[in-house]
Structures are given as structure tokens and as C-alpha cells.
Amino acid sequence: MAVSVFEKFSTMRRDLAEWLIERDQEIDLVLTALIAQEHVLLVGPPGTAKSMLADAVVRWMDGNRFQVLLTKFTTPEEVFGPISLAGLKSDHYRRITDGKLPTADVAFVDEIFKASSAILNTMLTILNERRFDNDGERIDCPLQLCVAASNEWPGSNGDGKELGALFDRFVLRKHVRPIATERGLTRLLWGPQNLEPKLSTAISPEEIGEASFKASSLTWGVKAQDAFESIIRESKSEGIVPGDRRMKKAVAIGRAYAWLNGHTEVETDDLEILAHVLWDDPAEQPGKLAKIVGKIANPEGMKINSLLMEAEQIISGTDLKDLSATATACKKLGEVHTQLKGLSGVKASMAAEHVAAEVKRIRLATVEAL
Ligand SMILES: Nc1ncnc2c1ncn2[C@@H]1O[C@H](COP(=O)(O)OP(=O)(O)OP(=O)(O)O)[C@@H](O)[C@H]1O
Numbered sequence: 001m002a003v004s005v006f007e008k009f010s011t012m013r014r015d016l017a018e019w020l021i022e023r024d025q026e027i028d029l030v031l032t033a034l035i036a037q038e039h040v041l042l043v044g045p046p047g048t049a050k051s052m053l054a055d056a057v058v059r060w061m062d063g064n065r066f067q068v069l070l071t072k073f074t075t076p077e078e079v080f081g082p083i084s085l086a087g088l089k090s091d092h093y094r095r096i097t098d099g100k101l102p103t104a105d106v107a108f109v110d111e112i113f114k115a116s117s118a119i120l121n122t123m124l125t126i127l128n129e130r131r132f133d134n135d136g137e138r139i140d141c142p143l144q145l146c147v148a149a150s151n152e153w154p155g156s157n158g159d160g161k162e163l164g165a166l167f168d169r170f171v172l173r174k175h176v177r178p179i180a181t182e183r184g185l186t187r188l189l190w191g192p193q194n195l196e197p198k199l200s201t202a203i204s205p206e207e208i209g210e211a212s213f214k215a216s217s218l219t220w221g222v223k224a225q226d227a228f229e230s231i232i233r234e235s236k237s238e239g240i241v242p243g244d245r246r247m248k249k250a251v252a253i254g255r256a257y258a259w260l261n262g263h264t265e266v267e268t269d270d271l272e273i274l275a276h277v278l279w280d281d282p283a284e285q286p287g288k289l290a291k292i293v294g295k296i297a298n299p300e301g302m303k304i305n306s307l308l309m310e311a312e313q314i315i316s317g318t319d320l321k322d323l324s325a326t327a328t329a330c331k332k333l334g335e336v337h338t339q340l341k342g343l344s345g346v347k348a349s350m351a352a353e354h355v356a357a358e359v360k361r362i363r364l365a366t367v368e369a370l
């Protein structure tokens, strides 16, 4: 039986989450960008699996792929294609674009902010308008998704202005952080040698087009609309004012994420994704916006996360060989467990189970240390 496009996206979401530790949000961001036909930017320190995720998504897609690692010496030829010698003979300055960005369905641009001015403007037109001017001939670019990565936000070394326009093209942007939990670290160190995620499906440009079309026809529920307006209002009062284009695009991103979540209309909890859309300045706004969005879009989820974080802090701050410290830790974890039990929903009960398992693990480790 043919697998539906929705099932393919769901399977990919699961496949990636199985291989990539603590990258659930980044995975959702990339898949949502693909559904919405927008671009995504991941910024974070070296070795945080940005390339691993981007490579996997590029590999998943059947169409023309293009990958490049930009340096300030990268030439336009490497990105847009070499000049045709045959064309030059008849006075044409035409590029052979096969296998390069103008003809790509999916692209991964690493170190994007290293782009020189010779590349910047042409790349902008491809990302934004899906258009490439080849010696006067207009080429329509099929680009469905560009994943870009960088170690730093633009502006951190005085290059902010020139790169501002490029930065704004990325509707979804996220700071990628190193693995934060002990459990994650254990998985990283002692889990399987995951050189690259194993993917159980592949997807064609046409299927992605179908996903985009289906997502774009979802409507927004009234509650979700109200929640969206509250997020905009509260953000404004905190000095976060995303441009009009960004706000309009956020509406489409909401639809794409709702579709990925299997919803038939946009629901309030789909708005969580907008924490990565509705800010402009990477210095302080993402954190502030995340709080506003969390409070409005998913108050329960936010409570669960903060309790889980508390549990993690208790665990990482405890010396398992110190009997009285472990006793105190288990007592505190017991309180966190009770609070989680008091919340409703599957996520809360899964979190409660996780904390209970941790208490068990600590008790066992203490006994073994005796
Ligand atoms: N969250 C994670 N889950 C699984 N593996 C990880 C994770 N973080 C790091 N790794 C491991 O570290 C390797 C390095 O990751 P990767 O090359 O994707 O980092 P990067 O963010 O692209 O770094 P750079 O900025 O230097 O390009 C991965 O191939 C993987 O083995």
C-alpha cells in the first residue's frame, strides 16, 4: 500500500528523533520549513549536530541537491555554476547551473554568513524570489528548502548591516545548544555509533508540493487566532516587534506546523513553533518570546518542562556516593513527581514516569556504591 505524504513526514520526524539527541525542536523546524516552503537557519557552537540534521533532510529528498560550505573566498562559480565557454564565444556570459543552487530543490548552505558580496545578492534573489538571472534569461528556481547553518549570529563582528537582509530571509531561526541533560550525554557517549541517521523513507519534490498544498488550505481555529494576537500584543509590550512580512509568514508557518502535527485546523498549541519566527534581534528577544509563546500556546507544556529541568538540576547536582545527599535528592525528586502527577495529559504522565525511573536509578546506584 502506498504510504501517504503525511505518514512519510511523521516517519521522518520519528527517524530523526531516534538518531539526534535533544534536537526535537530543530527537527520540527526543518520539517515545518519544508512544508511551508520557507528557509531555516540554525546557529550554534561547533559539534551540535547542525550538519547532521541538515545532511539527513537533504538525503531524504529525492530532487536536485546542493550543498556548500562558504568561506570568504568562495566564488560565484561554486554556488551558481561556471561560465559557459561556448556562450563566451558568442559574447554571452551564461552560467552552467546544473548541480548548483539555481537548479536545486534542496540546499544546505553551511557558514552562510561568510558569503561575500559577490554571492550575497544573487543568493538573496534565489532564496526569496526563487529566481536567477542567467545573462538576461530568467530561470525559475525550484528551491523548496534551504537549510543554513552558522556558528554565530550576523552582527557579532560588525557585519550586521550587510547580512541583515539575508538574515531576514530565514523565517525560522533557532539557536542550537549543546546537549543539556545527563541522559542525553549518556546516549551520545555510549549509544550506537550514529554516523548518520538511518532513514526509512524518501520523498519527492511532488510529494512535498502536495504537503505544502494541504497545509496551506488549513484554517485557523478561533482560539488559535486569539492566542496569536495575544502573542503579538505581549511581544510588543516587551519591545519585540517583528516586521509585517514576518507576522504574515508566521500565519503560514502555523498552518504548516499544524499539518505536521496531524491537526485539521491550526490549534493553540501549534503556535509554539512561532517562538522561532516572531523575533528580530537574536540578543535577548528569543528567550523573552519563548516565555510569552510558552505561556500562551502551551502553559501545561511549559510547566512540565520547567519541572523536568528542576529534576535534571537536582540529579546533576547530586553525588551518588554521598548517602545523605542522595536521600535529599530523592525526596526533592519525589516532590517534583507529585507535581507532575497532578497535571493532566500524556506528556505529564510520561514526564512523571521519567522522574520515577530516575529515582529508582539513583537508589540502585547508591546501593551499588555501598
Ligand atoms: N544532539 C546530537 N545527537 C546525536 N549526535 C550528536 C549530537 N550532537 C553532536 N553529535 C555528534 O557530533 C557530531 C558532530 O556534529 P555536526 O558535525 O553535525 O555538528 P555541527 O553543529 O555541524 O558543527 P559545526 O558547527 O562545526 O559544523 C555528529 O556527527 C554526531 O556524531
Ligand SMILES: [Mg+2]
Binding pocket: 050, 051, 052, 110, 149
Ligand atoms: Mg557543520
